[in-house]
Amino acid sequence: MKYNKHTLINQMKLMLDSRSINEGFARATVSAFAAQLDPMVEELTDIKTAVSEAVTNAIVHAYPDTTGKITLWAGIYVDGYFRVMVKDQGRGIEDIKLARQPLYSSLGDERAGLGFAVMESFMDSLRVRSTPGKGTTITMGKLIKGKRNDS
Amino acid sequence: MDIRYEKNRLTAYLVGEIDHHNAAAVREPIDQAIAKLRPPRVRLDFAAVTFMDSSAVGLVMGRYRLLAAHDAALEVVNLSPQGLRMMQMAHLQTLATLKQKEEIRT
Numbered sequence: 361m362k363y364n365k366h367t368l369i370n371q372m373k374l375m376l377d378s379r380s381i382n383e384g385f386a387r388a389t390v391s392a393f394a395a396q397l398d399p400m401v402e403e404l405t406d407i408k409t410a411v412s413e414a415v416t417n418a419i420v421h422a423y424p425d426t427t428g429k430i431t432l433w434a435g436i437y438v439d440g441y442f443r444v445m446v447k448d449q450g451r452g453i454e455d456i457k458l459a460r461q462p463l464y465s466s467l468g469d470e471r472a473g474l475g476f477a478v479m480e481s482f483m484d485s486l487r488v489r490s491t492p493g494k495g496t497t498i499t500m501g502k503l504i505k506g507k508r509n510d511s
Numbered sequence: 512m513d514i515r516y517e518k519n520r521l522t523a524y525l526v527g528e529i530d531h532h533n534a535a536a537v538r539e540p541i542d543q544a545i546a547k548l549r550p551p552r553v554r555l556d557f558a559a560v561t562f563m564d565s566s567a568v569g570l571v572m573g574r575y576r577l578l579a580a581h582d583a584a585l586e587v588v589n590l591s592p593q594g595l596r597m598m599q600m601a602h603l604q605t606l607a608t609l610k611q612k613e614e615i616r617t
Contacts (some may be wrong), residue, residue, distance in 0.1 A: 371600050380531055380532035381532055383530050383531060383532050383533065384528060384530065387562075390592075402592070402593070405562075406593065408562065409562075409564050409597075412530055412562075412564040413564055413565060416564065420531065447547070462600060469572070470534070470538070470572075470573045470595075471565075471569045472566075472568035472569040472585070472601050473564045474597060474601060475565055478563060478597060478600070479562065482593070487609075495527070503607075
């Protein structure tokens with residue numbers, strides 16, 4: 361099934377300053393919204409972790425020396441599909457293929473370089489669109505099986 | 512965070528959420544204890560960690576590098592399933608001992 365605007369049943373939008381203290385707020389907010397789908401604890405942890413990675417990337421990479429705006433959007437679709445978008449108007453990514461490589465980090469030893477690898481592994485889909493100098497938009501989707509199918 | 516040293520092993524009991532925002536605050540007391548005590552074995556206990564992202568993997572990798580310089584062994588215990596998965600993405604199982612469950616702290 362293709363999940364488009366016609367199958368969207370609920371949505372949220374949030375604007376944040378790119379301050380690291382907002383990382384916890386961002387993932388907690390998206391996770392509280394996703395809770396409407398009655399997900400299993402593991403599914404909620406997957407979403408929280410992926411959002412934390414995307415927001416951290418925006419804070420440290422998109423706006424390295426300034427404070428900019430990060431827009432979070434999340435949507436709930438029919439059949440329990442969840443989509444989340446993290447958008448910035450920052451520096452952009454020159455080489456998306458390189459940035460997505462596991463263990464690559466432009467920021468040295470204390471960063472694992474796993475951001476995109478974690479997003480990819482914990483969500484069902486990941487799309488990265490970026491224009492150098494204009495910003496980056498990360499879109500991730502996940503089908504929430506939830507507690508509905510628990511035996 | 513509680514840090515204990517007994518039987519030549521330093522154990523740091525990490526608590527709460529570990530992300531990019533608070534990774535430095537978690538790292539500093541651990542590094543201070545390592546510098547002061549030079550323990551041959553270090554254990555990071557994640558039992559009381561309620562959330563972690565890849566910043567915690569960076570924290571473990573950084574401590575591995577620090578300890579490898581003085582031939583000390585690193586053990587990471589009580590990881591959540593997702594936590595273990597992230598550590599394995601960084602191939603940390605080849606550098607340190609990773610465990611999902613450890614004996615309950617007394």
